[in-house]
Amino acid sequence: MTFSKTLKPALLASATILLGQGTALADPIKIAVNEWTGQHISAHFAGALFEQLGHEVEYVTAGAVPQLAAIAEGSLHYQPELWTNNVGDIYPKAVEAGDIIVVGGLGLEPQEGWIYPPYMAELCPGLPAYEALYDCAQAFAAADTFPDGRLITYPADWGTRSADLVDLIDLPFKPVPGGSEGAMLAELKSAVAAEQPILMMMWQPHWVFAETDVNWVEWDTPHGTCDEASQKRGEACGFQQATVDKIVAKDFATSYPDAMKMVELMNLTNDVQNVLILEVDQNGREVKEVVAEWMGANEDVWQPWVAAAKQ
Incomplete structure (x- = not known):
């Protein structure tokens, strides 16, 4: 903003x-x-x-x-x-x-980034490091994204930071905007209950972390602040943290x-x-x-x- x-x-x-x-x-x-x-x-x-x-x-x-x-x-x-x-x-x-x-x-x-349920670590060895996503994208795939993984991002009017990052580091995932915060959380809770694959952009503090167990994808440590300039320098540092x-x-x-x-x-x-x-x-x-x-x-x-x- x-x-x-x-x-x-x-x-x-x-x-x-x-x-x-x-x-x-x-x-x-x-x-x-x-x-x-x-x-x-x-x-x-x-x-x-x-x-x-x-x-x-x-x-x-x-x-x-x-x-x-x-x-x-x-x-x-x-x-x-x-x-x-x-x-x-x-x-x-x-x-x-x-x-x-x-x-x-x-x-x-405060934290902002990509989350996944702990059971996905068995299907994607190497997590939480982001590099693991290159080798196991299909573990996160859906019928409409295969062979790419499916990444649920913020609603379209919230910006395109996740999609920009996917493009920047050439990650084999297809960003799919969530319809709303409520829709994103409903999909997360449904996937966790059925132990289905899910990778999603999220932030905390948030109530969902009081009732749902998730892990965070880990990124490279930036040289300075993680922002658009550092990403363009090739630093896969994820997202700027407040x-x-x-x-x-x-x-x-x-x-x-x-x-x-x-x-x-x-x-x-x-x-x-x-x-x-x-x-x-x-x-x-x-x-x-x-x-x-x-x-x-x-x-x-x-x-x-x-x-x-x-x-």
């Missing part, structure tokens, strides 16, 4: 309309809420921790780009789950200017020193988020409910953070 290279006045105006006027940090602490379930969980987890410190919390719906302008001007205070691969170069420029403070990583380990940052407004630490300590300590792993996403997206439960339930069962994890933040 590509965005404008500058924080344009129109963007700032949009953020002001969406998120409210003002540059001073004041109660309540305003936390960004983006459009996917995992981030909702991170946001409400952070809010619950701030409430443990006695702060009031406000959850503010904000887009990936407008939230940066709002944090830079101080009308939004905290974003616990900023994915660095969906904000273009606006984010690093705002950080470099000192308008946004990066506190550190949330603890999530990082997930915790970011705050520049005055957050002075306005909320105890909350700043909490931000520094707050940590959330893939395993935890995957399970909570499953409860929300598949079992129809409320985000606040599943976060509260997890916190009630795991006080040994976060209570030390509260104690340290109050010191």
Whole structure:
């Protein structure tokens, strides 16, 4: 996803309309809420921790780009789950200017690439190394792709990165776009239940990993960042991986020193988020409910953070 290279006045105006006027940090602490379930969980987890410190919390719906302008001007205070691969170069420029403070990583380990069920390793010796796919493409073949293997890729309107990679490294597979995220997951679960061959593009954190056992194809280690340029140099490094940052407004630490300590300590792993996403997206439960339930069962994890933040 590509965005404008500058924080344009129109963007700032949009953020002001969406998120409210003002540059001073004041109660309540305003936390960004983006459009996917995992981030909702991170946001409400952070809010619950701030409430443990006695702060009031406000959850503010904000887009990936407008939230940066709002944090830079101080009308939004905290974003616990900023994915660095969906904000273009606006984010690093705002950080470099000192308008946004990066506190550190949330603890999530984002991953994107090709997955397969463990039983496929017997049919394709050499996995998880990608080189094995050259020799056992037929193990992944379907009637409409034979003798090439079948690779389920993202829906067509999500881009063509998997297809581009197949062409680039001349892999004997036919990319087949999934109709939707739901259709892809239904096919994965059906194939695993019947122990049928499947190779599919996927990402995590995601609820499917809380209930389905899969392995990831492994790629060459890139010399630097794995991107289009490195692929063109002949580096079969797979796909660029994002990082997930915790970011705050520049005055957050002075306005909320105890909350700043909490931000520094707050940590959330893939395993935890995957399970909570499953409860929300598949079992129809409320985000606040599943976060509260997890916190009630795991006080040994976060209570030390509260104690340290109050010191």
